[in-house]
Amino acid sequence: MNSVRRRELEYHEKLYSGFAQSHFARPAVRALRRHMVDRIRELTGASPESRVLSLGCGIGDTELLLAPHVAELTGVDLSPAAIRQARADAGALAIRNARFEEGGIGGIAEGRYDIVIAIFFLHHLPDDELAALPHRLKDILAPGGVFYSLDPSRHRLSGAVGRLLIPNLMKKYQTADERELEPAATAELFRRAGLDARVEIYDFGSSPLAGLFPGWAAGYRMARAMDDRLLRVPLLRRRGSNFELIVRT
Numbered sequence: 492m493n494s495v496r497r498r499e500l501e502y503h504e505k506l507y508s509g510f511a512q513s514h515f516a517r518p519a520v521r522a523l524r525r526h527m528v529d530r531i532r533e534l535t536g537a538s539p540e541s542r543v544l545s546l547g548c549g550i551g552d553t554e555l556l557l558a559p560h561v562a563e564l565t566g567v568d569l570s571p572a573a574i575r576q577a578r579a580d581a582g583a584l585a586i587r588n589a590r591f592e593e594g595g596i597g598g599i600a601e602g603r604y605d606i607v608i609a610i611f612f613l614h615h616l617p618d619d620e621l622a623a624l625p626h627r628l629k630d631i632l633a634p635g636g637v638f639y640s641l642d643p644s645r646h647r648l649s650g651a652v653g654r655l656l657i658p659n660l661m662k663k664y665q666t667a668d669e670r671e672l673e674p675a676a677t678a679e680l681f682r683r684a685g686l687d688a689r690v691e692i693y694d695f696g697s698s699p700l701a702g703l704f705p706g707w708a709a710g711y712r713m714a715r716a717m718d719d720r721l722l723r724v725p726l727l728r729r730r731g732s733n734f735e736l737i738v739r740t
């Protein structure tokens with residue numbers, strides 16, 4: 492295992508030993524996850540026939556909300572603690588079309604998936620693995636398949652403000668190797684592999700607010716409604732927090 496992966500594993504094993512489970516169960520974070528799932532369904536066209544793969548699925552809280560809307564869902568993650576939790580939650584919720592496996596993109600069957608999602612995952616990959624991913628995706632996706640990712644943007648205003656006001660908290664929630672990504676340059680990696688990639692901006696302040704005030708669901712919903720207006724302003728859109736890639740074969 493390379494050193495980045497070892498550090499990622501160590502950090503996430505700790506994160507998933509209790510904190511993530513309780514933080515992600517809070518009302519504002521749940522509301523954010525529901526919004527993400529609606530967005531994934533809208534942008535990928537996920538349907539009851541879709542076979543979905545999630546890369547870096549963590550404890551599967553987004554995936555278990557998505558599973559009832561698709562034919563089958565597979566989540567993979569480096570962290571055994573995450574996979575244990577995802578399996579336990581799938582069992583407790585009696586969700587039978589989702590399975591969770593330890594690992595990465597290496598051992599995935601070819602041509603199997605209509606949709607591949609990666610939520611807050613790409614920015615954890617080292618540059619060489621990120622550059623290789625689009626080529627691997629071409630093998631994994633079925634003809635006409637779609638890839639959807641969501642990651643922090645290097646241009647986000649919330650990141651600059653956070654580093655200024657709450658630098659220690661920001662560090663606590665980040666691994667040593669993750670970094671914000673440049674949206675256009677990331678899309679270009681997929682285009683260079685012969686894929687059709689477009690960028691959307693997901694949010695401005697609503698997701699950071701859910702992270703800071705996880706118990707305040709009404710606050711999240713207000714901020715989300717405000718984001719939908721703010722993101723129509725080109726300058727604010729450019730300084731949005733997280734960007735989406737929608738990639739088609």
Ligand SMILES: C[S@@+](CC[C@H](N)C(=O)[O-])C[C@H]1O[C@@H](n2cnc3c(N)ncnc32)[C@H](O)[C@@H]1O
Nearest residue numbers: 499503547548549568569570594595610611615
């Ligand atoms: C920021 S977390 C996001 C988890 C989840 N998608 C979510 O939205 O909460 C990044 C995840 O990627 C996983 N990860 C990091 N590098 C990986 C790799 N090379 N292969 C598979 N999973 C990896 C970590 O274990 C972690 O669960």
